[in-house]
Amino acid sequence: MITYFLCLVLFSIGLFCAVRKRNIIKIIIGIGIMEYAVNLFFILIGYRAQGRSPILARDQAITNIVDPLPQAVALTAIVIGLAVMLMLVALAIRIYERYGTFDITKINRLKE
Amino acid sequence: MMIPFFLILPLGNAFVTVLIAKADERLQDLFAIFTTLSLFIIALFTLMSVNAAPNHLLLYRTTGFLPPEGLALVVDGLSVFMLVTVNLVALFVAIYSSGYMKKYTDKWKFYALFFLMLAGINGVLVASDIFNLYVFMEIAAISAYFLVAFGTEADELEASFKYAIMGSVASCFILLGIAFLYAHTSTLNMAGIARAIAASGATRVLQLVSVLFLMGFGLKAALAPFHAWLAYAHSSAPAPVSAMLSGVLIKALGIYAIARIFFSIFGASVQICQILIALGVLSMIIGAVLAFGQTDIKRLFAYSTVSQIGYVVLALGVATPLAFLGALVHIFNHSISKSLLFLTSGSIERLMGTRQIDKISGVIRRAPATGYPALFSALSICGVPPMGGFWAKLIIIFACVQSGHPILALIAALVGVMTLAYYFKPMTCVLFDVGTDASIVMKKACIAINTAMVSLAVVVVIAPFILMPGIRKIFIDGAVAVLMNGTSYANIVFGAIR
Numbered sequence: 245m246i247t248y249f250l251c252l253v254l255f256s257i258g259l260f261c262a263v264r265k266r267n268i269i270k271i272i273i274g275i276g277i278m279e280y281a282v283n284l285f286f287i288l289i290g291y292r293a294q295g296r297s298p299i300l301a302r303d304q305a306i307t308n309i310v311d312p313l314p315q316a317v318a319l320t321a322i323v324i325g326l327a328v329m330l331m332l333v334a335l336a337i338r339i340y341e342r343y344g345t346f347d348i349t350k351i352n353r354l355k356e
Numbered sequence: 357m358m359i360p361f362f363l364i365l366p367l368g369n370a371f372v373t374v375l376i377a378k379a380d381e382r383l384q385d386l387f388a389i390f391t392t393l394s395l396f397i398i399a400l401f402t403l404m405s406v407n408a409a410p411n412h413l414l415l416y417r418t419t420g421f422l423p424p425e426g427l428a429l430v431v432d433g434l435s436v437f438m439l440v441t442v443n444l445v446a447l448f449v450a451i452y453s454s455g456y457m458k459k460y461t462d463k464w465k466f467y468a469l470f471f472l473m474l475a476g477i478n479g480v481l482v483a484s485d486i487f488n489l490y491v492f493m494e495i496a497a498i499s500a501y502f503l504v505a506f507g508t509e510a511d512e513l514e515a516s517f518k519y520a521i522m523g524s525v526a527s528c529f530i531l532l533g534i535a536f537l538y539a540h541t542s543t544l545n546m547a548g549i550a551r552a553i554a555a556s557g558a559t560r561v562l563q564l565v566s567v568l569f570l571m572g573f574g575l576k577a578a579l580a581p582f583h584a585w586l587a588y589a590h591s592s593a594p595a596p597v598s599a600m601l602s603g604v605l606i607k608a609l610g611i612y613a614i615a616r617i618f619f620s621i622f623g624a625s626v627q628i629c630q631i632l633i634a635l636g637v638l639s640m641i642i643g644a645v646l647a648f649g650q651t652d653i654k655r656l657f658a659y660s661t662v663s664q665i666g667y668v669v670l671a672l673g674v675a676t677p678l679a680f681l682g683a684l685v686h687i688f689n690h691s692i693s694k695s696l697l698f699l700t701s702g703s704i705e706r707l708m709g710t711r712q713i714d715k716i717s718g719v720i721r722r723a724p725a726t727g728y729p730a731l732f733s734a735l736s737i738c739g740v741p742p743m744g745g746f747w748a749k750l751i752i753i754f755a756c757v758q759s760g761h762p763i764l765a766l767i768a769a770l771v772g773v774m775t776l777a778y779y780f781k782p783m784t785c786v787l788f789d790v791g792t793d794a795s796i797v798m799k800k801a802c803i804a805i806n807t808a809m810v811s812l813a814v815v816v817v818i819a820p821f822i823l824m825p826g827i828r829k830i831f832i833d834g835a836v837a838v839l840m841n842g843t844s845y846a847n848i849v850f851g852a853i854r
Contacts, residue, residue, distance in 0.1 A: 278528040289539045324494045328524050335517045342510040351514050354588045
């Protein structure tokens, strides 16, 4: 039970990092932590105590295997997370070229 | 079966466009227009076959397994209504882009991203599996982040970064909600989830998941407390992208997903409806208040979107057949009118070199092909009779009165008056010559841009005819029935398998 709880604590740390930090690189790291926490949560959902890997083979009785579906979901989510992360980092590089700073409070040309 | 083509055609176009990147630009333009035109025709055919099908539902199996184990694409009345709307707007945006995007380098990159976004939107509408919905939503959202930053100016990069951060946080909430939902119901198929929830009844997990989904999809739909990114992103993006984002993206990713999940899967409880009403009223008022005092026309139109989305969510929360009808008519009208407004704002910026309201004047005299479409679409959004927006708002107000919420009807009417008030300023400078404007040097008009705007303006003008009984029965009544049937969606889907 404590594992699930700690996983959600990790999610909250990522959320805090994404909404409270001023450096845009730290914000991106916060988004990454959130994504990892959700992926970890998916794997935890699929975990069964003493479960074996979910491979179906001939002459094998299926007893107590881990749930393979959350693993597939987590794989897909990792790929999506990679795409988002790449794009955010690319944007951060271009923003640094334009504004000369990583401070989100100084990147506010649109506020006027 | 035509359903897979909603994914095959835009995805195929995106990849082929990359392959023919070095070819003549006109080839890419023609290819894009041809693809969107075929998508629209396929959407119309699908509309016919959905009406002919038993239970008004089409199901396409992608694997040998049957749902809920196997993946399937499902199109019902609500999906096909959105598909027709999305692909209609995409057709005109593609025609417009072939002229407008000439000012940027690497037009093929725009087309590739545009069609990836279209594939994502269509995918959200045909998905029958909640994780598929998430994946397609991310495809559409990531392409949208890129498209907002397409010009790579300082403003666009800033808007795109803020949009991307907010959107990623929202996606994490939605994915966490899906994780809890899977742990609770042991399936990702929407019909399967609906059946499992109906069996287990309302639980605390469901409340947690509802809150996570409301936050996530509310942010994608730009509902009131989560609306901050919309004004930046939609006003900074290139005009055709703003038209797609404001016209269809937030409706498919936000409103459609909320309607599908809360009405068809969870079964809308009284609390959820009250929350939707509260969010809707808040969006209507905040959007209208913020739209006053904007000096940039695109920023004004963006805040107007927040306000108009509020009407749709309010009507969904009222949840009577008349209110659903009003919500759907408003979705259709707002999609075409707001896209047209953003397209004309791009044309004004291109011709006159400015987006500041006090520097624009006499558009209708100098460029009638831009001025008249802007006027008609603004009239429709303001709700001036007999334009489409008037009927949509009238139906929503009647539905509020009929269901015993006279105060909501009063608020809706007042926000309608405010809408008229804040559109007054931009329309004055479109209609009349104001101030000294000898300094404005007009650029030459472009045929593709004018064709797209004028033909979309014709659609806006004839839009009220969707309320005629014959067309309404085919086009809207199926969608109203889906929203009214609620959780019997599961039985209909499982009935279609056998």
